[in-house]
Amino acid sequence: MSQQKPSNKSIWSLPVILAVITVITSAVLMLTHELTKDTIEQQRLEARLKSLQRLLPEQLFNNDVIADAVTIFEPEQLGHRKPKQLFIAKKDGTITALAIPVVARNGYSGDIELMVGVTVAGKITDVAIINHKETPGLGDLIERNKSDWLQQFPGHSLENPEQKNWKVKKDGGQFDQITAATITPRAVVAAIKKALLYQQSTNFESMTNEAIKDV
Amino acid sequence: MSEFMRTRLWDNNAALVQMLGLCPLLAVSNNVINALGMGIATVTVVVITNFLVSLIRPMTRQEIRIPLFVLLIASVVTVIEMVMNAYFHQLYLILGIFIPLIVTNCLIMGRAEAYASKNPLWSSVKDGFYMGLGFALVMVIIGAMRELIGQGTLFSQAHLLFGDWGEHLTLTIIPEYSGFLVAVLPPGAFFALAILVALKNKRDAQLKQKEKQVQSETATESS
Numbered sequence: 001m002s003q004q005k006p007s008n009k010s011i012w013s014l015p016v017i018l019a020v021i022t023v024i025t026s027a028v029l030m031l032t033h034e035l036t037k038d039t040i041e042q043q044r045l046e047a048r049l050k051s052l053q054r055l056l057p058e059q060l061f062n063n064d065v066i067a068d069a070v071t072i073f074e075p076e077q078l079g080h081r082k083p084k085q086l087f088i089a090k091k092d093g094t095i096t097a098l099a100i101p102v103v104a105r106n107g108y109s110g111d112i113e114l115m116v117g118v119t120v121a122g123k124i125t126d127v128a129i130i131n132h133k134e135t136p137g138l139g140d141l142i143e144r145n146k147s148d149w150l151q152q153f154p155g156h157s158l159e160n161p162e163q164k165n166w167k168v169k170k171d172g173g174q175f176d177q178i179t180a181a182t183i184t185p186r187a188v189v190a191a192i193k194k195a196l197l198y199q200q201s202t203n204f205e206s207m208t209n210e211a212i213k214d215v
Numbered sequence: 216m217s218e219f220m221r222t223r224l225w226d227n228n229a230a231l232v233q234m235l236g237l238c239p240l241l242a243v244s245n246n247v248i249n250a251l252g253m254g255i256a257t258v259t260v261v262v263i264t265n266f267l268v269s270l271i272r273p274m275t276r277q278e279i280r281i282p283l284f285v286l287l288i289a290s291v292v293t294v295i296e297m298v299m300n301a302y303f304h305q306l307y308l309i310l311g312i313f314i315p316l317i318v319t320n321c322l323i324m325g326r327a328e329a330y331a332s333k334n335p336l337w338s339s340v341k342d343g344f345y346m347g348l349g350f351a352l353v354m355v356i357i358g359a360m361r362e363l364i365g366q367g368t369l370f371s372q373a374h375l376l377f378g379d380w381g382e383h384l385t386l387t388i389i390p391e392y393s394g395f396l397v398a399v400l401p402p403g404a405f406f407a408l409a410i411l412v413a414l415k416n417k418r419d420a421q422l423k424q425k426e427k428q429v430q431s432e433t434a435t436e437s438s
Contacts, residue, residue, distance in 0.1 A: 014279050017276065021271065032293075033297060040300045
């Protein structure tokens with residue numbers, strides 16, 4: 001009997017130890033979550049605003065762009081696989097510019113998600129790469145912080161260059177490609193063109209959050 | 216170099232000898248900066264988990280040690296991820312996907328099990344540091360090999376880790392280099408690791424040879 005006691009005790013102590021450690025680690029996790037969640041949310045919002053500000057220059061709008069965003073789903077025209085947010089910049093109620101989400105499905109590996117900023121006149125303000133899985137060191141040079149390839153787009157429109165020249169140089173178009181990576185730039189240029197065509201052919205005035213929600 | 220350091224950095228190197236943590240080692244070593252970021256993160260995590268595992272040593276029982284270690288490691292990594300997300304957001308955006316990956320690094324579990332659970336606090340912390348350092352060094356070397364052969368540069372994109380002054384760190388070793396894709400792609404990681412392991416084994420064999428010679432010389436002298 002006296003020999004059984006300690007082993008019994010140690011068996012019962014196992015779940016207790018586990019439970020104690022679980023409670024402690026959970027408490028630490030909860031505490032950290034509580035302490036950091038506001039800062040994280042703020043950082044996310046800031047990062048989002050920052051990327052939007054590149055696409056929609058400040059002087060173009062005085063509305064709350066994030067609150068006024070509408071959800072669109074255009075698998076045909078913009079390659080969407082799920083609904084995306086379209087941001088509309090308005091100055092005193094009139095639309096001045098748009099940030100159009102577009103997906104290039106013909107990248108080198110997987111989809112490339114972009115945001116194209118366009119003024120009402122159809123001029124590109126800027127282009128942002130949101131998400132991609134292109135080859136590190138080659139295809140990923142489309143990212144703004146990895147090379148200045150993206151910087152060739154602002155200022156262009158469907159008239160400049162002509163539509164048939166909306167291609168990379170290798171295909172007889174006007175835009176630079178990236179050495180040793182042609183497929184990725186080709187897909188991105190085509191996607192930007194799609195966004196411009198969409199901007200030209202769509203009436204954004206009638207687009208409101210309510211109208212979309214009703215659908 | 217003390218025996219303690221030497222075992223951990225060379226004789227028993229986590230990456231080259233124990234082959235632990237190959238997943239992050241191979242996945243994140245496509246350039247020096249990625250490797251360095253991941254290396255620093257790994258050293259931090261293994262030092263903290265070794266400390267904690269050693270701290271709860273009196274409470275640990277043989278039967279439940281593995282779930283305890285898993286709980287601790289997962290919590291530490293999650294806390295680090297949240298803190299980085301909140302206060303080092305830029306770094307988080309770059310290393311973001313790699314941080315949860317640290318949990319899968321067997322090096323951390325391995326040190327908790329093999330060392331920290333049996334040894335006092337301070338030596339566990341030191342053990343974590345040197346083991347992590349050995350791992351990080353191999354990772355940076357592989358990163359350098361792959362980046363140099365793949366793109367002809369070193370320290371490209373350093374601004375992602377060091378901020379603006381990092382822009383000037385990038386060294387273009389081979390100008391006008393058209394790139395060698397295989398080195399940057401996953402197979403390049405295996406090749407680079409294989410080369411390093413081979414070099415290390417060769418060096419060890421040489422050292423052994425020398426030792427033998429010295430031994431036989433002393434043997435003949437004494438006879």
